[in-house]
Amino acid sequence: MPNTALHRPSGLSAAPLVTSLAELLRAWLPRQRWFAGKGRPVTDLTLVSTTELYPGCLHLLVRTEHLGQPAHGGTGTPPPDDCYQLLLGVGKALPPRLAHAVIGRPSAGPLADLIVYDALHDPKAAGMLLERLRTPGTAGPLRFERDARVAIPAGLAPRLLDAEQSNSSLVYGDSFILKIFRRVQPGINPDLEVPWALARQGCTRVPAPVAWIRTSHPREATLGVLQPFLREADDGWTLALRSLTSGREFTDEAYELGRATAEVHLALATAFPVDTPSRRQNRLLAEGMSERLDAATRSVPELRPYASGLRSAFATLAALESAVRPAQRIHGDLHLGQVLRAGRRWSVIDFEGEPARPLAERRRVQSPIRDVAGMLRSFDYAARSRHPWRPEWARYCREAFCAGYAAEAEWDPREEPELLRAYETDRAVYEVLYEARHRPDWLPVPMAAVKRLAEDQ
Incomplete structure (x- = not known):
């Protein structure tokens, strides 16, 4: 497949983006159910990776640094930092149906006075993710891959599941489910590794991976897995x-x-x-x-x-x-x-x-x-x-x-x-x-x- 990555405008480089997003994300991230640093203030925020998937839609890997112990304690020594995967939409105005997804309006930097929101709630962004998985290729450090033996229809309507904890999941037409790993760690995620290995063993108790997203920067890591959705279960x-x-x-x-x-x-x-x-x-x-x-x-x-x-x-x-x-x-x-x-x-x-x-x-x-x-x-x-x-x-x-x-x-x-x-x-x-x-x-x-x-x- 040819490289179909969109080139970022110079104004979307990491340093200016931090200027625009740091204050908003420091306030927004700790309120998310999947944020692992509960009770530890975000002391610093770094953009590890920035990819423009299409105009107005940014894929970010964000590293947050923390101080102190987790709220109510924890087991073992908490890591000094975490890496999170975000899909952000940026626009001058939003339809009312996306009002609940708004993160805020930056006051400085290249995104000043624009509305930033969680794009996983946006059917356009969700549909784009499925299309990229249907036609494997790269976008900057992102790699979209799939099992060519399984047909993935185009145009399946997406919906974001609301009963989420540590990750976010999109269901497409009640046929497939895409799990987006919010907290990213280097290496292959067991939710890809294990079902793939079980599928090769002929075990049908576990839905086999159909497609997946990974990154090559700064290190190899799994970002998401698409599997059949058991709609009648x-x-x-x-x-x-x-x-x-x-x-x-x-x-x-x-x-x-x-x-x-x-x-x-x-x-x-x-x-x-x-x-x-x-x-x-x-x-x-x-x-x-x-x-x-x-x-x-x-x-x-x-x-x-x-x-x-x-x-x-x-x-x-x-x-x-x-x-x-x-x-x-x-x-x-x-x-x-x-x-x-x-x-x-x-x-x-x-x-x-x-x-x-x-x-x-x-x-x-x-x-x-x-x-x-x-x-x-x-x-x-x-x-x-x-x-x-x-x-x-x-x-x-x-x-x-x-x-x-x-x-x-x-x-x-x-x-x-x-x-x-x-x-x-x-x-x-x-x-x-x-x-x-x-x-x-x-x-x-x-x-x-x-x-x-x-x-x-």
Whole structure:
């Protein structure tokens, strides 16, 4: 394909753009759900990459520098800077339908007195992204690539999903979904790497990548992935709450979800190298869990009475000579919101892992029990989100999920209770910190699990 990049006017070079955008972005970025530097003021802002996709539409990679610890603390040392992907529209006037996307009006620089807005809300910009993926090529450092075996129709109407957290997603004609990674880290993103590898293994539980966007500057990084959109599917969280509201059980669905999870794990163990953990690796894993607990207890006083009991789960893990199951590539952030069900069939999505963690960490091999523990915690979350609380609903779902997993994998996660308790405890500590930071009203949900896990010695 020929290089179809648009040449930027000299007035859109990095230094003048910073003059125009820095003040606006310092105020706007911290208000976005996907901004990772909550509670740490943006002390500096640098334009890493600037590409004009068409007149009035800019693709930016922006580096923000921070000082201080995250609000309500954090786990580990926070990075001093982050890199974010932005698609900005610039114009003299905007139609009313884009009023909610306005970032502001710069008072200086080349964009002075123009309106700057988040262009992912603009159907023209969203349509342009799909067209670039249909006809691969380059635009400055950006690379638009695709699987030539899959047809992508032109003119599919875009819509931006509003239920977003760490990324932004565009749906095209209910046929494809484009996930835009807001926080960019060097290297291939697992949400491209893992589904692509699973597709080569013939695993149909995961929608295969159709096209993707990456950058070559300043280093290789994945910017977005286009996949089939399962328009007739419901996510597991919605289905679980529907079950609770209607008063019916969810065990059949949980059993089949366990089988689907095991099927994905088996394919991952074939697609990527595996490793048998040693006692030293178990000790390091337990030390990391203990460090996260220490950081959380400093930030959330409600955790402190249970810290000793929780720490015992990690001490037991550290004492293990080895693990029965080898470590492998896993999902990394599995819960009911990361699975979809169409008819009686479950699919697994969103292999990015926890976006707040370093990319290298998310690509490491880990015990598949971590994914199992994440799903078990999700059943508990669903049960406690409805009143009156139905503990037996969660218990039956947990048992059914593990039974389904064992039927497909031919080993039962419950056969490794020390690992399962440690991973479930680590997950509950993460949930406590998250809820204290973002949704204080939900804090009692993970705190109930903390109390149970601290007593389960």
